[in-house]
Amino acid sequence: MEAAAQEKLVSVINEKFExxxxxxxxxxxxxxxxxxxxxxxxxxxHLYHHTATQFQYLTTLFAVHYPDQSQIAxxxxxHNLRTNQRIRLKIFLPADNPxxxxxxxxxxxxxxxxREAYDFFGxxxxxxxxxxxxxxxxxxxxxxxxxxxPLEDQTREDKNDLMFGR
Amino acid sequence: xxxxxxxxSVGEKPDGxxxxxxxxxxxxxxxxxxxxxxxxxxxxxxxCCGIEFMATMGAHYDLARFGSxxxxxxxxxxxxxxVMGTIAxxxxxxxxxxxxxxxxPRWVLSVGACASSGGIFDTxxxxxxxxxxxxxxxxxxxxxxxxEQIIDxxxxxxxxxxxxxLRRRDSQEYKAMLNKYGIE
Numbered sequence: 326m327e328a329a330a331q332e333k334l335v336s337v338i339n340e341k342f343e344x345x346x347x348x349x350x351x352x353x354x355x356x357x358x359x360x361x362x363x364x365x366x367x368x369x370x371h372l373y374h375h376t377a378t379q380f381q382y383l384t385t386l387f388a389v390h391y392p393d394q395s396q397i398a399x400x401x402x403x404h405n406l407r408t409n410q411r412i413r414l415k416i417f418l419p420a421d422n423p424x425x426x427x428x429x430x431x432x433x434x435x436x437x438x439x440r441e442a443y444d445f446f447g448x449x450x451x452x453x454x455x456x457x458x459x460x461x462x463x464x465x466x467x468x469x470x471x472x473x474x475p476l477e478d479q480t481r482e483d484k485n486d487l488m489f490g491r
Numbered sequence: 492x493x494x495x496x497x498x499x500s501v502g503e504k505p506d507g508x509x510x511x512x513x514x515x516x517x518x519x520x521x522x523x524x525x526x527x528x529x530x531x532x533x534x535x536x537x538x539c540c541g542i543e544f545m546a547t548m549g550a551h552y553d554l555a556r557f558g559s560x561x562x563x564x565x566x567x568x569x570x571x572x573x574v575m576g577t578i579a580x581x582x583x584x585x586x587x588x589x590x591x592x593x594x595x596p597r598w599v600l601s602v603g604a605c606a607s608s609g610g611i612f613d614t615x616x617x618x619x620x621x622x623x624x625x626x627x628x629x630x631x632x633x634x635x636x637x638x639e640q641i642i643d644x645x646x647x648x649x650x651x652x653x654x655x656x657l658r659r660r661d662s663q664e665y666k667a668m669l670n671k672y673g674i675e
Contacts, residue, residue: 461616462580469615477613 326356326410334358334412337378341371355413362399362416366426369401369414373431380405380412383432386439388446390420392472397423397446418448420471427453445470502528523653526570526596528558530645530652533569533593535586537576540603540635544575547638557645566592571648572625575635577605578618590625591674595660598651600644601627604634626672 326334334356335349345368348359360368372380380403389398394417401414418425427450428435439450440459447468450456458465467474505524507516532554536544547554554560563569566589578586590599601621604610607630609619621627628651631644659665669675 460581462583465615467615474615476615478609478615478617478619481609481613481619 326412330408330410331356333377334372337372337375338368342368352413355411357413357415359415359417362418362425365399365401365414365416366428366431369403369428370431372403372412378405379407380410382406383428383434383438384411386428386435386442388423388442388448388470390446390471391417392420395420397448397471399425399442399448401428423448424451425449426451429453444468447471519657522657523655527649527653530557530559530570530598530648531561531563531568532559532571532573532600532645533563533566533589535572535574535576535589537578537582538605540575540606540633543635543638544573544602544641547641552638552642554642554645557642557649559645566590567594569593570597570652571645572597572599573602574599574606574621575602577610577612578621579616580618581616583618583624586621587624587674596652596655598628598648599625600629600631600648602631602633602641602644603636604632607632610634624672625674626668 331349335346335358338346338358342364345361345364346358347361350357350359369380372378382404384402384404386399386401389400390396391398396417397420399416399418402411403414404411416425423446425448427439429439429450430452436454437459439448439453440456442448443450443453443456444458444461445468457463461469469476502524504514505516505520507514507520509515534541534544536542546552548560548562559571566572570593572590572593574586590597599621601607605612605617606621607627609617611634613619618624629644629647631640633640636644666675
């Protein structure tokens with residue numbers, strides 16, 4: 326995305342949500358905005374409807390766990406299909422209580438993606454119509470992509486540290 | 492005519508008394524011989540071991556030579572459950588239901604490292620061996636095993652089928668073994 330388009334985008338957000346942007350930067354060739362967590366759904370809805378932005382396609386939505394900062398990031402990637410522009414919006418949630426409003430009010434496609442983020446990271450999406458596990462077994466007790474849970478199956482006894490590097 | 496027949500090997504006759512127009516032997520030997528050479532497998536193929544199984548069924552390796560050319564895609568009519576590939580934990584109840592739907596006598600062949608032990612997938616989402624949910628008769632190692640190995644496993648199953656006591660499935664030991672898996 327060119328510098329002019331970036332500035333335009335930032336001004337579109339600032340005109341309605343002042344001080345919402347914490348940082349704007351290029352991650353490799355991908356324009357990324359770090360946003361305050363409170364207004365994320367309103368900002369995405371604003372970018373959806375505003376004639377200058379029209380980010381009307383949700384490419385993906387996912388979580389990242391940062392164990393040393395004790396934070397879980399939610400990352401939203403949006404696409405303007407008319408101008409072929411893409412942006413990434415990132416918010417940080419506390420790892421002990423990762424709660425954020427659902428994006429299904431803007432994008433129906435967010436339904437299964439948010440279920441995936443809940444399944445693997447335990448992020449609670451308030452207002453989600455059907456927030457339950459989507460890929461893992463329903464009786465799983467952990468959120469397996471969080472770093473505090475080991476990758477390996479814990480019910481095995483025959484794979485020990487000596488032979489398997491656990 | 493002689494040249495053709497000499498290339499065909501006929502299954503070995505069980506011990507018995509033979510005379511003009513009759514042959515007398517034990518019933519379980521006859522049943523074992525018949526069952527052994529008409530095993531209907533149900534392929535439960537989830538990954539690369541399933542590809543090796545396709546080669547096993549193909550003309551080159553030809554499992555039909557062992558009387559197993561008729562794949563049963565319904566568990567109701569299957570004799571042998573061939574589990575080939577990684578079984579995710581979410582797939583576990585499905586596999587178990589397929590096993591429960593099979594009629595006795597039934598056998599299970601676990602093909603490949605994943606089905607037998609979880610294989611390289613030492614992870615939270617993969618079942619660490621199907622013997623955690625259903626009883627297994629023969630394990631075939633390999634990642635994936637060659638078709639020759641799968642055929643060897645089927646021949647081991649054939650041996651079990653041929654020599655199994657007709658009363659085994661009614662025995663207390665067998666029922667206790669199934670109960671250990673929570674079946675019936």
